[in-house]
Amino acid sequence: MPPLMESQPSADGERRRSSISMIPDALYGDKEKKTWVILGASRGIGLEFVRQLVARGERVLATVRKKWAGHASALWSQAGGDHGRCQMFICDILSEKSIIDFVAELSAIPGLKIDYVVINAGVMRYPNRATEASFDEFAFHLHTNTIGPIITAQKLLQSKIPIGTIAFMSSDSGSAGAFRDIEDGFAAYASSKAALNQALRHMAAELKRKNDDTVILAIHPGEVATDMANIDLPWELGGLMTPEQSVRPMIDVIQNKGSQHSGTFWTWEDKPYPW
Numbered sequence: 001m002p003p004l005m006e007s008q009p010s011a012d013g014e015r016r017r018s019s020i021s022m023i024p025d026a027l028y029g030d031k032e033k034k035t036w037v038i039l040g041a042s043r044g045i046g047l048e049f050v051r052q053l054v055a056r057g058e059r060v061l062a063t064v065r066k067k068w069a070g071h072a073s074a075l076w077s078q079a080g081g082d083h084g085r086c087q088m089f090i091c092d093i094l095s096e097k098s099i100i101d102f103v104a105e106l107s108a109i110p111g112l113k114i115d116y117v118v119i120n121a122g123v124m125r126y127p128n129r130a131t132e133a134s135f136d137e138f139a140f141h142l143h144t145n146t147i148g149p150i151i152t153a154q155k156l157l158q159s160k161i162p163i164g165t166i167a168f169m170s171s172d173s174g175s176a177g178a179f180r181d182i183e184d185g186f187a188a189y190a191s192s193k194a195a196l197n198q199a200l201r202h203m204a205a206e207l208k209r210k211n212d213d214t215v216i217l218a219i220h221p222g223e224v225a226t227d228m229a230n231i232d233l234p235w236e237l238g239g240l241m242t243p244e245q246s247v248r249p250m251i252d253v254i255q256n257k258g259s260q261h262s263g264t265f266w267t268w269e270d271k272p273y274p275w
């Protein structure tokens, strides 16, 4: 990734966030190792990101909603056994206060720079048809899959922590260009991912206008065998992967993108996906 701009006042008087390359290595430790923030890491794809990144020796700051949650126990044991390279935080993206508290905790870490943020948290309550879903059910998908992720990224960007890349976990269901009318029962979910895509494109464009070269990406992880995908669908999914098979190439996709790619949509296989 090309070096970020030096911190200096912009036309609107705001101070640009400082460059990752300006942080002295002494403050940061092993410069070969990258720092990842994984939002929504208790299970499924998020937990697999943590597992693989810890195995690679990367530094991981991972969030769960409730540290006492039984399903997060695998992550807690990872956090305990890796000499502090995996730290756990609490963040519920349905709560602005929880997001702000989490970002404040990160901001208090001396010399922190973040190479990659993966905003993975998401929900899909099946079915969520446009002809049937209640107001609350529709809002739940939009709050969790659109507003929470965007506000989390916004608060991180406002924090002055240098950030290289923010990757949002989107979905092929959110594509307007490759609309899949076979996806019966996905209306609220698909709408929430389409809105996420549109908002993150605006975020990328706004950052470019502010000369901030944090890279903003949307990723489709493929069809992955997690709790979310554990539903009986009336159509053929075709090629359900394990989290391991999806996350391994996704790490490379995220790492290989530079500022020229900000505001683009990719599959786990590194293929551009239509908005």
Ligand SMILES: NC(=O)c1ccc[n+]([C@@H]2O[C@H](COP(=O)([O-])OP(=O)(O)OC[C@H]3O[C@@H](n4cnc5c(N)ncnc54)[C@H](OP(=O)(O)O)[C@@H]3O)[C@@H](O)[C@H]2O)c1
Pocket (backbone or CB within 6 Å): 039, 040, 041, 042, 043, 044, 045, 046, 064, 065, 066, 069, 071, 091, 092, 093, 094, 120, 121, 122, 123, 124, 144, 148, 169, 170, 171, 172, 220, 221, 222, 223, 224, 225, 226, 227, 228, 229
């Ligand atoms: N699986 C697929 O085939 C597939 C396909 C396309 C896109 N995706 C996307 O990939 C992402 C991960 O999905 P997954 O398959 O791994 O699903 P999953 O197994 O259901 O895991 C969802 C994760 O999101 C977290 N989460 C949910 N609501 C949250 C909230 N309010 N605040 C913080 N965290 C929250 C969950 O935490 P808790 O454990 O606390 O509930 C859990 O860690 C989602 O954004 C999903 O839309 C998945």
